Amino acid sequence: METAATAVLGTVTVRAPAKVNLQLAVGARRADGYHPLASVFLAVDRHDLVTAAPGEGLTLSVAGEGAGVPLDRDNLAARAATALAARHGLRPDVHLHIDKRIPVAGGMAGGSADAAAALLACATLWDTRSTSHELHRLAARLGSDVPFALLGGAALGLGRGDRLTPLPAAGPFHWVLATADGPLPTPAVYAAHDRLRPRHPRTLGADPAVLAALRTGDPAALGAALGNDLQPAALHLRPALAATLRTGTAAGALGATVSGSGPTCAFLAADAPAAARIAAALTTSGTCHRAWTATGPVPGASVVRTSFAAK
């Protein structure tokens, strides 16, 4: 078996974006435990950075907002490197350094961004010549949101959320993202959703109002069309989020939604000054941990730095 470290030397840094869900329609739980989805994703300009460097075995370090991230082989970025190495008959001799800026377990697919970034960083470092199709297939096995972190932009996700169709999107759309104290684990939110016995949509598809507003870049129409079937479950587990949503709406947001499984709340603003005002109101209200502005759509995982040495 060839060692990965002798194939190519150097370091590769990849950044991958957070996402917000503009629409999240959830069907009845399947036999495998997953739920069929119709999810409209938008990538926003809050990124995690993953740097891959040659190493002895697979090691990890995390900086930034990394509290609670596992540092062993359960880490999604580590699993991504292992899966790619196995696919190419390589040993995963790599050190992955994750600079986390996306909140952990916040409903913004931060772990998925790390996995997507690790896939692309290792593929570049090891010169695997992977096609985007190969990376997408590996990504889908790692988690439902990982393929979108590779793709970026705006997309409709069907199946578990991993069967993607890119969507035309104007923009930029101006967002305020309000984090909460403490994570909300995705499986717990889906389980609460099942317990609440929701009425499931008969057919799962994209909401035409969301698609039209995205295409034309109309924030008022998009704000009115935001929808998330997991929101009642997130509010059930974290009732305090209702005050966060009310605060952002009172401060002028055109739409307010829990992002994915939460607990981060996403607010759509008319423009950049409105977003700054909403973020300031949320920050001083005491109804969230932190609030910051973001815009989207932005591209998916991309290489931002390489340093190649001679073999």
Ligand code: C5P
């Ligand atoms: O795919 P991923 O590992 O991100 O999913 C995390 C958890 O979220 C799953 O274990 C499952 O409990 C829940 N989930 C689901 N249906 C989906 C996606 C995720 O029930 N379509």
